[in-house]
Amino acid sequence: MNAATAAAVGLLLATGLLFLVGGTLGLIRLPDLFSRAHASSKCDTVGAGSVLIALALLGGPAASDLKLLLLAALITVTGPTTAHVLVRSAHRRGRAAWRRPPESRP
């Protein structure tokens, strides 16, 4: 493995972990389902996709690169779709979005 590949793998792994940490923090800390889905679906999709592409660059057993890229494509499609279905179900059941309480508005 040459230096450029190693640098790309390290950069993609660091980016992926950063996005995964952001998505998890959003899922834990944000106030309602809509904002939580907003944080976790996008950040987790990008984070997991970055880590999987880094693994595909690393190489491994036979045909693993194609399978890793297939996994990245699968996550890109399924993560936002799932979040959309859940948020739509909450919206159609009449859930109201969270608002900042009036006494804490700037």
Place this chain on the structure above:
Amino acid sequence: MSSLLWAVATAVLLLAFGCLWRANAGPTLQDRILAVNVVGTKTLVVLAVLATIAGHGFLLDVAIAYGLLNFVISLAAGRFVETGRLSSEAPP
């Protein structure tokens, strides 16, 4: 490079435990389904990292099946929560 991958797998596993806290805390059903779906995504990443570390190609097949199951289960649960039924026909 292997120790770096072990560190990545451990970090993602710890993040999955953080999402598990949200699945326990709720407060609504959709929150729990979303948290379980995110835990499934992180499990898929851990499986892919382990496959690269150990050189076992079959773990990637396990990861693909896991991702598809995760997707179908979340879609079915979301639809069931939204409409109260699973089929597309109107109730009698």
